[in-house]
Amino acid sequence: MLRVHFTAEDLFNVTFASEPLPLVELAMAVVACQRTDESAVFGRWRARVGRDLPRTAGPLLDLLRPDGQNPQFVEPFARSLEEGRAAVREAGPLLTAEGLDRAAARAPGSASWLRALWGQDREAWRALDDAITAAYEVVVAPHWTRIRQSFRADVAWRTRLLAAHGIKACLASTHPAAGWSGTVFEVGVAPAYEVRLDGRGLLLMPSPFWTGRPLLAEGPAGRPLLMYAALTPLPLVGPGAAEGALDALLGRTRAAVLQLLVEQRTTSELARDLDISLPSVSEHTRTLRAAGLITTERDGKAVLHSATGLGVDLLHSGG
Structure with a gap:
């Protein structure tokens, strides 16, 4: 498990990297x-x-x-x-x-x-x-243009999440196994690693290539850096300009998934309506769920998905 200990000063000193490197x-x-x-x-x-x-x-x-x-x-x-x-x-x-x-x-x-x-x-x-x-x-x-598009869209989304729901919600959305125990940020995935920020704060950097749990490293000037999977991975970033803010943030297919989930749908219904495979639907819903944009529940053999209030709010703000 990854465990990152925050002080009160650290919680006020969490910022995003300005650009991908x-x-x-x-x-x-x-x-x-x-x-x-x-x-x-x-x-x-x-x-x-x-x-x-x-x-x-x-x-x-x-x-x-x-x-x-x-x-x-x-x-x-x-x-x-x-x-x-x-x-x-x-x-x-x-x-x-x-x-x-x-x-x-x-x-x-x-x-x-x-x-x-x-x-x-x-x-x-x-x-x-x-x-x-x-x-x-x-x-x-x-x-490089697509890498920057994914990076900027993720930072824009999490900055909005930070402003609306606070730093704990922002960091918890970086991985499905992420959460908090008091002022300790935890990701329940091996290997075990523990660090105390001790007032140095934390620099956040999304990557459109990374797919695992958040990685902690020593960043610029010795400041701890947390790298995590961007909300939209590179293969889902379109080659041209996105048609809207929501497409830029989520990718066209994932944005379409979220739009459909204003009404509750099963995994099979999403696959049928969007003409994509069941594994693709599962990948999209997993990421949307980790970001707090949808919820998933079981009803017998069926898996039901629906947009959360945060997801609906994002749909409204994205036009």
Whole structure:
């Protein structure tokens, strides 16, 4: 379980990142292409990335594993690819033997190149730099506009949620297993990790690639950072401008699901009315439920969904 202890000062010092960061999103994309969850949303995207990702990107797959608990030096908080590449190179002399042991134990193949990397071998560092550039050109650069659209829509939604219902509702909506015990934010999913903010506050950063529980890391200037799955993952962000505010926030199909749920419907009825698969409906309703926009209940074998007051309010505000 993830447990984050807040003081009163911390609760007043929760803010959102101002923009997505290229190498952070690259790391999340490399992780996402190796995960197997949420296949209804990410399945086709993963297949496409598997075809398009060049072999030169291979070193990143050794460093960045599917659980997201990865060496932070590969995902610096830089505002451009070039700035990020420089930050990665500058981190070389700071790598520790303990870090090598962790990376080597998690790598799917031979750890020999990782030992060369930690040993400051020039060829190993060149291979890592080439891997970052090659992967970025495939999974991030062509989709940067959509990445920013997902990021901004999520921040806009949670800022509204924060203003209307407070910080506890805002953070609890980041994952289905998230909640509060007093002033401790908890996510009931392994692995176990506990941190005390001690007045440093918290920086929130949504990612359209991440699909797991919120990740806690040391952010800019040593401030704790919580990365969580954006409400609209990248595969659901349209290639062009959204037709309305609600489509921009949720994605066209998920917005349509919420609109239909002004009246109670079953999973099968949603699949029929929207001409999508049952697994797709389940993925959409799970995310909408986690955000507090719908409720779900069982009636015998049927699963019934309906919009909450918050969901209806969002529909009204989104036109």
